[in-house]
Amino acid sequence: MFQLINSLIRIYELKSICLSLLLFFTPFLSNWENCLMGSALDSSDWCGTATLVGEDFWFDIEDYEIEEKIGNLVAQNVKAVDVEMGFVEYETFLNPQPLVSTLVKVVNEAHQAGLKVFEYVAGFELLTENIDKKTNSTYQDHPEWIQRDLQGNPAVFGEELGFWVGEATESAWVTPLAPEWRSQYLSNIAAIAATGVDGIYIDIPFWVVYYPNQNGDPTWGSFDNYTVNEFISRYGHNPPLDKSEFSLENPIFIEWLEFRISIIQEFFADVSITAKAINPEIKIIAESWLPQGIYGLFSGADPYYLYDYLDVVTYEFSIEGFAEAFTQDLWLYQTVKDLLYRALDHDHPSWVLDYGVYPDDSALLAAEHVLFGTNFWETKGPRMVDTVGLDYRRELFSWIDQFSPYLYGEWEIANPIAVYYSPQTRNFVYSLESILNPIIECDEGVYVDQFYGAYEEYIGGHHDYEMYGFAGMLLRSHIPTRIITSRDLSNLESLNVELLILPDVAAMNGTEVKFIQDFAAKKPVIATADSSLYYHNGTTREDFALATLFGVSSQENLSEIVRKDNCTYISERIGEQFFVDLMHGQTTQAETIRQDFLNNILLPTGYTSILSTDAPTSVLMNPYTNGETTIIRAVNFVGTDEYYQYPEEQMFSISLLDPCDHQWKSNESLRVHYGSIIIAEENGLTVLGEFISNFSPTNWLIVGTIIGGGTALLIGVVVIVIVIKKKKKQQ
DSSP: OHHHHHHHHHHTHHHHHHHHHHHTTHHHHHHHHSOTTOSOOOTTSHHHHOOEEEEEOOTTOOHHHHHHHHHHHHHTTOOEEEEEEEETBHHHHHOOHHHHHHHHHHHHHHHHTTOEEEEEEESSEEEESSGGGOSOOHHHHOGGGBOBOTTOOBOEEOGGGOTTSOTTOEEEEBOTTOHHHHHHHHHHHHHHHTTTOSEEEEEOOOOOOOOTTSTTOOOOOOOSHHHHHHHHHHHSSOOOOSGGGOOTTOHHHHHHHHHHHHHHHHHHHHHHHHHHHHOTTOEEEEEEESTTSTHHHHHSOOHHHHGGGOSEEEEEEOBTTGGGGOOHHHHHHHHHHHHHHHHHHTTSOEEEEEOBSSHHHHHHHHHHHHHTTOEEEOOBTTOTTOOSOHHHHHHHHHHHHHHGGGTSSSOEESSOEEEEOOHHHHHHTSHHHHHHSOSSOTTSSTTTTTBSSOGGGGOOOHHHHHHHHHHHHHHHTTOOEEEEOGGGGGGTTTTTOOEEEESSOOBOOHHHHHHHHHHHTTSOEEEETTTTOBOTTSOBOSSOTTHHHHTOOTTSOOOSEEEETTEEEESSOHHHHHHHHHHTTOHHHHHHHHHHHIIIIIGGGTOOOSEEEOOOTTEEEEEEEOSSOEEEEEEEOTTOBTTBOOOOOEEEEEEEEETTTTEEEEEEEEEESSEEEEEEETTEEEEEEEOOOOSOOOOHHHHHHHHHHHHHHHHHHHHHHHHHHHHHHHO
16 A cells, blocks of 8 residues: 555656745735635535544554544534544654554544544654653654754754653654655655545644744754755755844845745645545645744744645644633734634635633633634643533534534625735744844733743734734724735725725735725725835835825825825824733723724724624624625623633624615614624514523632632641641650
């Protein structure tokens, strides 16, 4: 079997080589050509409607155990399961056949039960357990495979890396350019694909940027021989080999950043070609960690640049205490991120791996994710294969399955304001500044007690914060909100975008400039700060490319607000100010900024929302339409706080100008607890489906009292025992 698989790989090597020549250019080409029909999801694709969980299996599992596990998953209303067999171990990497044989049994049993299966495979990490008792490991056998920092230090870690690396375990991170490793990896991918599995899930393949004993300083690796030599072969000169060369003013550093991205693209292209040559229907799924911050550039695995090579991206996000530690401001940020994920994935599904603790916080996570368009992976932190409760899972997935036609498929946000996100701006204008001079320090703001080793979560430059802030202000104002990327620019009219916001979109190419000018000829544009002042690669222009549209030159002493025709230019970064105030817990100042934006900037543009409500600002909602029906999806965060994720039920009025028949429809007394789907019918608006909420909140005061009281009682008993023993000794 493996000889046949290797033969197939060789057949497709030429195809892979030819494809790789286009990899660098395809993101820019596809931006303008792949989006003519909008970005709605294909409801026939199982990935787009999947309810997701993980489950442990092992190579010597008994047949009856497989049958029992699959039966339990079906009973829990699971539609797709991440099978974790152990394709992360060095020994397994070299000899996958025992796991492959068992996977065949799992796949067959799952398919008979109507369950989709995707197999977990490590990206560039290989683990060797009991390293103190072994003479063979990735690093010991193949030090040439290992990623390196500038000083040649290897990307090899122990248990300090994270909970998944046990005591006396080696975690070695390889370069995808090591030919022997890559050949074996693709052979393993082919063997897994041949089992009939529905998907292959590749866990966080990235360039390591933090190495042991570096005092937290990042490196833009890898600087191993394979990677450096490949760069030289393509560009004809060395990469930047000294920290002093890490500058966005240095064109070689820009080449290096682009090279790191292209290598990850090529890796996924080879994985996809290999797997789909054997199983054309298989889905290639990748996990992405913190892509919304600078980590997307750090890792090289930014979903925006991987769109053409993946079927699904899974976004992992975790904070200290997980969802139970969210505040209402963090829930707003979480919702903005879901809108961003949908923008990055365009017409592909977006899976989100968040970690709950109890049903109440997990339910709010689920409500927020599915009602804002992403697929929910139910688990309990920190593992991917746990649950906060089987009864809860069964009820949750039953609800999602019942209302799936109103959650996934041909739904678009109705008549939105679009906020433009530009990875090029983040990467080539603000990336280094955001690291050297972070807008929010790691020891300040509402994140301090919540983050789970993820400072990169909110390392971002001015553009990121400006985007977060504008999207957040719009959502809190109950204005239909959509985040877009360059893939959507040619489609703004068919998406019924009513107004376009350029939140310090500094880097633009000529095509982007033209689309924005054409849009501004018909509808309003709001632009801030350095929008269009840089070329696509971060090189500074002499003036704004949109100077004529703005009615102002970058060479002038810029006044705070300039209005010309359909364009409003703002020299200040008001979105960033709003977001930073929220993250510092300064809600009063943030609210003042939001009100000033609505009254003094948005209102004068002539914009009128199709949605009107007196709901509190922490009830977030968006209207959606499929051209025949209009719905509103709403999520309620009122009353939530750290360690209390049980929202207070809200009653409010709401009116909607239905884009399907252009009639105003309303309801004076809508009730929402966790969340709701509200449907526009002939006679008004009614709640179609109330999100599950029939469980008791976790009362952390009581929990703390019980724990504290139990601890005090235990201490008291110990003291009494000690006193008695001393008295006996004295006697």
